[in-house]
Amino acid sequence: MxxxxxxxxxxxxxxxxxxxxxxxxxxxxxxxxxxWSSRHHQAVMASCKRRYQQQESxxxxxxxxxxxxxxxxxxxx
Numbered sequence: 001m002x003x004x005x006x007x008x009x010x011x012x013x014x015x016x017x018x019x020x021x022x023x024x025x026x027x028x029x030x031x032x033x034x035x036w037s038s039r040h041h042q043a044v045m046a047s048c049k050r051r052y053q054q055q056e057s058x059x060x061x062x063x064x065x066x067x068x069x070x071x072x073x074x075x076x077x
Contacts, residue, residue: 003009012019 010016
């Protein structure tokens with residue numbers, strides 16, 4: 001281990017305010033990104049659900065047409 005004790009590790013030879021501030025900023029940004037990502041995911045899922053329900057209601061108003069298949073002649077020249 002590079003430090004003699006736990007208190008020496010916390011002090012980091014006088015550099016602790018900078019190091020621990022960087023760790024704190026990183027942690028805050030990481031938590032913020034996780035929260036933003038979760039909310040964005042929920043918003044996208046709700047939008048997709050609304051769009052699906054709109055399509056479902058608009059297609060149920062029209063009668064469904066049967067699929068048709070037509071033979072296509074292709075020249076082998």
